[in-house]
Structures are given as C-alpha cells and as structure tokens.
Amino acid sequence: MRKDFLIWMVAGLVLITVGIWLINSGTSGEAGFFLLPVVVLIVVGFAVFVGIRRYRSYRINEPQEDEYSIRLMTRATSVAFYLSLYWWLVVMYFSDQLQLEAHSIIGGGILGMALLFVSSWLYFRIKGIDHA
Amino acid sequence: MLNRIRELRARHNLSQLELARKVGVRRETIVFLEKGTYNPSLKLAHAIALVFGLTIEEVFLFDEQ
Structure with missing residues (x-):
C-alpha cells in the first residue's frame, strides 16, 4: 500500500505543480500552451490507471506486482x-x-x-x- | 513457446483467478501465458506444472524453431 500511496502522491504533485506553473509562468500565448496540459493529462492518467489496477488487485487479494x-x-x-x-x-x-x-x-x-x-x-x- | 495451461485448467476445473492464486501471480499473468505472449520464469513454470501434477515439459511445449 505504501507504493500505491506514492503513485497517487506523485500523480497529484505533477498535476498541482503543472497547474501552478501554467498559472504563474505567463506562457499562455505560446504555441505549446494547450498541448502541455494534454500531455500531462496522459502521463497523470497513466499513473491513475496503474494506481487503480493495483488497488483492484489489493481488493481481490492478489499480488499487486x-x-x-x-x-x-x-x-x-x-x-x-x-x-x-x-x-x-x-x-x-x-x-x-x-x-x-x-x-x-x-x-x-x-x-x-x-x-x-x-x-x-x-x-x-x-x-x-x-x-x- | 506453446503451453497447455488453458486445456489443463479446464480439465482441473480451475478458473484463471484460482490458478493465479495457487501459483502466487496476478490473474492477468495467467491470461498472457495462455495467449502465449509471455514466457514464464522457470520458478513459475515449475509452480504451474506442480498444480497440475505434471512436469514442466508436459505443460510447456518447446518449439525447436
């Protein structure tokens, strides 16, 4: 469960950090501004997917790895x-x-x-x- | 490498989850083994063969090519 907590924590931190960066960086006019959140969502989405799989395994009492x-x-x-x-x-x-x-x-x-x-x-x- | 896991599992009336629990792996590992997209470690192959009361060679069929 400690590893699960780490996965969720890192995914959350990435989202929060990117959000803060996007708000404060003043890059809203740049070409990549809209692409970046999409890419971050894919990466965080993957972390969430892995986290859900591990939690499901934990619930049905099978090894998470x-x-x-x-x-x-x-x-x-x-x-x-x-x-x-x-x-x-x-x-x-x-x-x-x-x-x-x-x-x-x-x-x-x-x-x-x-x-x-x-x-x-x-x-x-x-x-x-x-x-x- | 081919294997007879699906056939033997049906013969022993075991579900994928039950077999996975007996050999200590996730159910998806059994799925990928049956699909032939994953070759198990010697330890896992031995554990699976033990569940069916057979030898590794009787469960896993090595393709010479």
Missing part, C-alpha cells in the same frame, strides 16, 4: 530510456533551429521521456514481452 508486471515495467523502462537519448538529440536540434527558451527545452525533454515510457509500456503490454 508479480514477475510479469515487473518484467513489463523493466522492459518498458529500458526501451524508453534508450529512445529518450534520441529524443533529447531531437529536442537539442530544434532548440537550435527554433531558438527555444530553456524552460521549453527542459519541459519538452521531460514530457517526451514520460510519453515514451507510457508508449513503450502500452506497446509491450499489447504486443507481449517475449514476442515484440
């Missing part, structure tokens, strides 16, 4: 890390081309990493760990 879920998470994490190296290269390239500000570069990098993780997790869950 087992070898399959751990292996799925490990595989998704490793692939996401590998792809994120390229993602950062892309971000650096565009930051040069478009003269982006530092907060946009870092924000884009972090959100891209989060999206890559969610995508790779979904990919391996649908495709299967051993046959992808």
